[in-house]
Amino acid sequence: MADLTPALDANAGALLSYLERRIGIDDAPDALVEVMTVVWRREADLPSDEIDVRMWMFGIAKGVVANAARGKVRRAKLADRLRAVTAVSSGAGSSGAAPAADHGHEVRDAISRLDPELAEVVRLFHWDGFSLGEVAQLEGIPASTVRSRYARAKRELATALGAQDRDSVARRA
Amino acid sequence: MTDHEPRELDALLSASSPATSEHGPVRTAALETMARDARPSRGRRVRRPVLVGAGALALVFAGGMGASAAFDWHLPWQNDAAGSYVYTLPSGAECSGILGNVQGPANIVAATNAFMARSDLLDVIDVDAAIAFLRANPMTHVLPDGSEVAVVPGSPYWTADYEYELAFQKAFQDGLRADLAAEGYDLNSLTSFEEGFTCPGADNPDWMDQAGG
Numbered sequence: 001m002a003d004l005t006p007a008l009d010a011n012a013g014a015l016l017s018y019l020e021r022r023i024g025i026d027d028a029p030d031a032l033v034e035v036m037t038v039v040w041r042r043e044a045d046l047p048s049d050e051i052d053v054r055m056w057m058f059g060i061a062k063g064v065v066a067n068a069a070r071g072k073v074r075r076a077k078l079a080d081r082l083r084a085v086t087a088v089s090s091g092a093g094s095s096g097a098a099p100a101a102d103h104g105h106e107v108r109d110a111i112s113r114l115d116p117e118l119a120e121v122v123r124l125f126h127w128d129g130f131s132l133g134e135v136a137q138l139e140g141i142p143a144s145t146v147r148s149r150y151a152r153a154k155r156e157l158a159t160a161l162g163a164q165d166r167d168s169v170a171r172r173a
Numbered sequence: 174m175t176d177h178e179p180r181e182l183d184a185l186l187s188a189s190s191p192a193t194s195e196h197g198p199v200r201t202a203a204l205e206t207m208a209r210d211a212r213p214s215r216g217r218r219v220r221r222p223v224l225v226g227a228g229a230l231a232l233v234f235a236g237g238m239g240a241s242a243a244f245d246w247h248l249p250w251q252n253d254a255a256g257s258y259v260y261t262l263p264s265g266a267e268c269s270g271i272l273g274n275v276q277g278p279a280n281i282v283a284a285t286n287a288f289m290a291r292s293d294l295l296d297v298i299d300v301d302a303a304i305a306f307l308r309a310n311p312m313t314h315v316l317p318d319g320s321e322v323a324v325v326p327g328s329p330y331w332t333a334d335y336e337y338e339l340a341f342q343k344a345f346q347d348g349l350r351a352d353l354a355a356e357g358y359d360l361n362s363l364t365s366f367e368e369g370f371t372c373p374g375a376d377n378p379d380w381m382d383q384a385g386g
Contacts, residue, residue: 005208005209008208009204009205009208012204012205012207012208013196013200013201013204016193016194016200016204017193017194020191020192020193020194021190021191021193024191025192025193025194028194029207032204032207033207033211036207036208036211037211039211040211040212063315063317066315066319067315077365077367078207078210078211079207081203081206081207082200082203082204082206082207084203085194085199085200085203086194086200104185104188104189104190104191105189107185107186107188107189108189108191111186111189122186126183126186126187126189126190127187127189127190127191140317140318154182157182157186158182161182161185
């Protein structure tokens with residue numbers, strides 16, 4: 001069994017970013033507290049391989065996001081310090097925050113209109129940086145299924161965004 | 174642009190990622206602190222104000238700080254706890270806990286502390302009513318595949334101990350809400366309070382261990 005503290009240190013930043021992308025910067029610190037609490041309580045299950053550790057922690061985070069979607073994120077005092085930091089750093093004029101909030105609004109809308117199973121593959125691959133193999137591991141489905149979902153998602157997005165572009169051109173004309 | 178070539182589409186999708194907080198040493202330090210602070214102390218759990226409940230059976234209140242005070246809760250406020258309790262679960266396992274670290278407007282904090290310190294606390298909260306409510310409005314549990322199951326008697330996600338433990342929490346919160354209302358205060362005006370509790374030997378559903386609940 002690997003040592004949990006360095007494993008958390010190594011993955012906490014990516015976990016926070018994942019939670020911020022899924023449920024927003026405001027709620028993400030509280031969700032991360034839940035993730036870390038579960039991780040600690042399941043310390044005995046910690047995989048020995050670094051990659052497996054990452055996938056294991058993201059699997060836990062995925063469950064927390066599912067609960068968050070049902071309004072179950074609870075404010076946690078442990079999150080206060082991090083919330084103060086992230087709230088400031090995500091504010092206007094921040095130079096280091098990753099992509100601006102409205103930069104991909106239309107594309108995010110198109111993704112959200114996909115079948116949820118397709119949309120999640122796109123998000124995990126393009127937003128969170130997982131390989132399709134890792135997406136398969138995280139979702140608990142065969143890699144071939146992930147590949148076919150991804151291909152279908154890309155076809156549907158290309159069509160949707162192409163149509164959107166044509167509409168925009170027509171409106172501007 | 175009327176059509177998206179594969180590479181162009183890839184770039185669009187990657188660029189559509191929602192904003193995240195700025196990465197840097199301050200964020201990293203806060204994350205490291207959180208990772209260590211989130212480590213649970215053995216035998217201790219902390220709950221925030223949003224409590225949900227279910228359950229029934231004999232309650233035994235230790236009163237004052239009694240036996241709970243001797244337990245090391247690893248909570249910074251444990252020596253200033255407003256109150257404590259001990260009750261027995263359907264299995265016979267005993268739960269004990271401390272209440273305190275109340276935050277909010279001074280007058281409501283004082284009223285809350287007074288309620289928590291009541292020696293007849295277990296007489297003024299209605300656990301049976303909380304059980305009835307929870308059975309009429311069952312909680313749901315989200316399975317790893319995302320599906321939801323009802324936490325009801327007879328299901329593998331329910332045990333009598335778990336139901337009772339939840340009911341106690343709901344009954345306490347309902348009792349506190351009513352007590353504050355009687356004094357003209359709104360529970361929602363309270364910022365937070367905390368509870369440390371332990372129920373060694375409780376018969377909890379398997380998913381609680383798997384989920385760290």
